[in-house]
Amino acid sequence: MxxxxxxxxxxxxxxxxxxxxxxxxxxxxxxxxxxxxxYRIQKSCWLEQEPRLSRRVEDLTKMYTASGYITNKERHxxxxxxxxxxxxxxxxxxxxDALEYLNAPVYIIVENFESDxxxxxxxxxxxxxxxxxxxxxxxxxxxxxxGGIGEIPKKIDDYVENHQKFPHKLYIxxxxxxxxxxxxxxxxxxxxxxxxKGIDTITILYKRAIENYLPLQALHAVQDELQxxxxxxxxxxxxxxxxxxxxxxxxxIRRINARPxxxxxxxxxxxxxxxxxEENTPLFEALAHGFEAGREVKGFHLYTLFETxxxxxxxKALKIRCKHxxxxxxxxxxxEGIASLL
Numbered sequence: 001m002x003x004x005x006x007x008x009x010x011x012x013x014x015x016x017x018x019x020x021x022x023x024x025x026x027x028x029x030x031x032x033x034x035x036x037x038x039y040r041i042q043k044s045c046w047l048e049q050e051p052r053l054s055r056r057v058e059d060l061t062k063m064y065t066a067s068g069y070i071t072n073k074e075r076h077x078x079x080x081x082x083x084x085x086x087x088x089x090x091x092x093x094x095x096x097d098a099l100e101y102l103n104a105p106v107y108i109i110v111e112n113f114e115s116d117x118x119x120x121x122x123x124x125x126x127x128x129x130x131x132x133x134x135x136x137x138x139x140x141x142x143x144x145x146x147g148g149i150g151e152i153p154k155k156i157d158d159y160v161e162n163h164q165k166f167p168h169k170l171y172i173x174x175x176x177x178x179x180x181x182x183x184x185x186x187x188x189x190x191x192x193x194x195x196x197k198g199i200d201t202i203t204i205l206y207k208r209a210i211e212n213y214l215p216l217q218a219l220h221a222v223q224d225e226l227q228x229x230x231x232x233x234x235x236x237x238x239x240x241x242x243x244x245x246x247x248x249x250x251x252x253i254r255r256i257n258a259r260p261x262x263x264x265x266x267x268x269x270x271x272x273x274x275x276x277x278e279e280n281t282p283l284f285e286a287l288a289h290g291f292e293a294g295r296e297v298k299g300f301h302l303y304t305l306f307e308t309x310x311x312x313x314x315x316k317a318l319k320i321r322c323k324h325x326x327x328x329x330x331x332x333x334x335x336e337g338i339a340s341l342l
Contacts, residue, residue: 001031002031002078003080003083004033004036004081004082005033005082006083007041009085010040018098018099022098022102023056025099025103026063026066027063030140031342042060078340093166104166105140105142105169106342108141109172110144110173111146111148112145112147113143116173118306119303119306121306121307122307124136129339132335132338140342144159149186152172152189152193156170156193160197168197169341170201171203171337172190172194172203175204176208178208179268180240181243181244183268190204206327207243208247212245215318221305221312223300226291229291230291233247239321247290248292249290250291251264251288253267
């Protein structure tokens with residue numbers, strides 16, 4: 001987060017202790033100080049006192065130098081707040097309120113804590129987002145799993161109720177659950193809740209689910225018992241089919257007495273997957289159960305490949321998987337959106 005501090009703060013003794021704490025935030029690179037009044041601050045009452053002067057002149061010089069390296073891209077993407085004696089908008093704070101707001105963690109609400117954490121950390125590694133990696137390590141960034149997309153609106157309500165004093169530091173990303181490119185996503189209740197609460201920091205993933213972002217190089221590492229599924233999936237050789245195939249459950253379309261039935265292509269996917277059941281029965285049978293529904297490997301979850309095959313989940317591989325999308329930079333924009341709140 002970028003912080004601007006009005007000069008008058010440095011001449012008001014009641015704020016000096018808060019200023020000292022703010023300097024600590026900047027020195028530890030959690031937030032950045034957009035310093036526009038360096039020479040005036042050097043002559044401020046805040047620095048007049050000898051104990052503070054000897055301690056802070058070097059710090060101030062470091063902050064001034066760091067301010068010069070803030071890029072236009074950071075100014076465009078990061079949230080900017082102003083510290084003022086008389087705040088006049090939602091982005092303006094007293095020094096004490098600014099400290100509370102800046103110290104609050106950013107929350108990321110997701111459907112499933114475990115799988116979405118693996119996905120997000122793999123993206124951070126692939127795109128070399130050191131600031132996000134450090135934010136996780138320092139607990140400045142927290143993931144909240146909702147236990148399914150239907151529970152996310154409740155999580156949003158809980159967050160807003162407990163953070164009414166300040167603007168939100170909340171990001172949401174969810175699977176689309178689309179079954180073909182033009183299909184409607186399954187996140188309208190989440191969008192409606194975000195609109196109700198004035199939240200615009202949300203990403204609905206383009207592909208069906210996070211597992212559909214796994215590069216083929218990572219999928220190749222599945223156990224021997226699942227290699228036939230991998231080879232069948234690879235042979236589809238079309239990005240839309242890779243994007244909207246149900247990686248976990250395959251072509252499960254209904255249940256009888258709690259047993260999954262895989263006797264035909266789901267109706268919504270007939271035009272995408274064609275007549276492979278009739279024209280290539282072995283291919284249909286290999287894909288029918290997906291990577292998890294058949295339970296060839298007990299307890300296996302595809303999302304673990306984001307961790308175990310991290311060296312194959314590279315920026316280059318992810319960009320290849322996304323280059324056909326309307327927004328080929330979707331994943332980088334997701335990371336930038338989260339980083340803007342830090």
